[in-house]
Amino acid sequence: MYNRLSRHGFAMDVVKQTDTPFYYYDMDILRRALDQINRQGEGFPMKVHYAVKANGNPVILKEIASHDLGADLVSGNEIEAAVQAGFSPQDMTFSGVGKTDWEIRTGLSYGIGCFNVESVPELDVINEIAHEMDTIANIAFRVNPDIDAHTHKYITTGTADNKFGINIEVLDQVIAQAMELTHVNLRGLHFHIGSQITTMQPYRLLCLTINDLLDHYDQQGIHFELINVGGGLGIDYDHPDEHPLPDFKTYFDTFKHSLNLRAGQTLHFELGRSIVAGCGSLISRVVFVKESRNKKFVILDAGMTDLIRPALYGAHHEVQNLTAGDDGQALHPYDVVGPVCESSDVFASDCLLPLTRRGDLIAIRSAGAYGESMASRYNMRRLPGSIFHNGK
Ligand code: LLP
Numbered sequence: 001m002y003n004r005l006s007r008h009g010f011a012m013d014v015v016k017q018t019d020t021p022f023y024y025y026d027m028d029i030l031r032r033a034l035d036q037i038n039r040q041g042e043g044f045p046m047k048v049h050y051a052v053k054a055n056g057n058p059v060i061l062k063e064i065a066s067h068d069l070g071a072d073l074v075s076g077n078e079i080e081a082a083v084q085a086g087f088s089p090q091d092m093t094f095s096g097v098g099k100t101d102w103e104i105r106t107g108l109s110y111g112i113g114c115f116n117v118e119s120v121p122e123l124d125v126i127n128e129i130a131h132e133m134d135t136i137a138n139i140a141f142r143v144n145p146d147i148d149a150h151t152h153k154y155i156t157t158g159t160a161d162n163k164f165g166i167n168i169e170v171l172d173q174v175i176a177q178a179m180e181l182t183h184v185n186l187r188g189l190h191f192h193i194g195s196q197i198t199t200m201q202p203y204r205l206l207c208l209t210i211n212d213l214l215d216h217y218d219q220q221g222i223h224f225e226l227i228n229v230g231g232g233l234g235i236d237y238d239h240p241d242e243h244p245l246p247d248f249k250t251y252f253d254t255f256k257h258s259l260n261l262r263a264g265q266t267l268h269f270e271l272g273r274s275i276v277a278g279c280g281s282l283i284s285r286v287v288f289v290k291e292s293r294n295k296k297f298v299i300l301d302a303g304m305t306d307l308i309r310p311a312l313y314g315a316h317h318e319v320q321n322l323t324a325g326d327d328g329q330a331l332h333p334y335d336v337v338g339p340v341c342e343s344s345d346v347f348a349s350d351c352l353l354p355l356t357r358r359g360d361l362i363a364i365r366s367a368g369a370y371g372e373s374m375a376s377r378y379n380m381r382r383l384p385g386s387i388f389h390n391g392k
Helices: 012-017 027-040 058-066 076-085 101-110 120-132 168-180 201-219 248-258 309-313
Strands: 022-026 046-051 070-073 092-094 114-117 137-144 184-190 226-228 266-271 280-291 296-300 319-321 331-337 346-354 361-364 385-389
Touching (some): 022 027, 027 385, 058 070, 070 076, 076 092, 076 101, 092 101, 101 120, 101 137, 114 184, 137 168
Parallel strands (some): 022 385, 046 266, 092 114, 114 137, 296 331
Antiparallel strands (some): 022 280, 280 296
């Protein structure tokens, strides 16, 4: 049915028939990511938890659950969505600095594998609620390793000055406190240093920190059954056709080679972006092409409400005109903008496109992560729809 693929790999028949704006997911790319990840896990004690915040679309979640990944969750509603999609509760982790009582109860009622605990007040509340519910909460402490991931300031999380995790200096004391509690079971340590990390150096530094901590706790006779190194693997936003997926092997090898895991320990990961970014594009139609004194604007029916990353982080996504004809045409500089009443509603400035006209279909690429999941209804706009391409 979907046999006519554009040169960027889109099934154009269905793209042309669908109301814009919408997210187009290429499920083959998603499955390739999942297969590569599962191959890396063969013969090595590791478990990858998909960070649902990157994309919680139920079809995407089901596909990922069917490949046997776990789920990394940050809200009660994400826990419910993961259960619905078929993830098994013992392979769920629940992170976040502000877990509310009902969210903790939700996690406990499903018997999730791990609460990643970020503070002492949270530890006490989890213990109390578990007591009330006559159950035991599995926990790991999220440690703030004070490592700069050299990524955007809004998505770096592992430095001492941000709100995430427990500082290393107080970890001994916090672990001692946890061991006194009756309704928590301390399973391990958790780390996450940031997102869209494109070099392995920050991860090597993280491994050094973890190795030191493991030596330190060995000496105290404290053993952890799991070490969770979080997520953050970056993708190539500049070349979506050539590199829809990151180099998973180099990423996992970095940990396999640099981390001194103890016998019986399992290595946990929480990857979001690297799994789903490449499979998704936001498809939009050109409403008008408008010329001002110095610029030509391509005005789309998609805006920052559909994909906020360019407006919020100045993020770059490749913009492609899917209907402007063949290669070899002259390219023109356009500012590609949305219709929302905000000056920041810009997808790309001075973007080179072939001659673009009203009605053309535009793809904004690498939008599968933090695209649909961050959509809003500002200006009372409709939320974007989604379609799934399953062809080979
Ligand atoms: N684990 C924890 C504790 C996290 O906070 C995050 C992401 C992840 C795992 C997954 O990270 P990933 O593998 O996707 O990099 N909205 C931003 C990204 C925010 C990331 C928040 N935390 C963006 O659009 O770039």
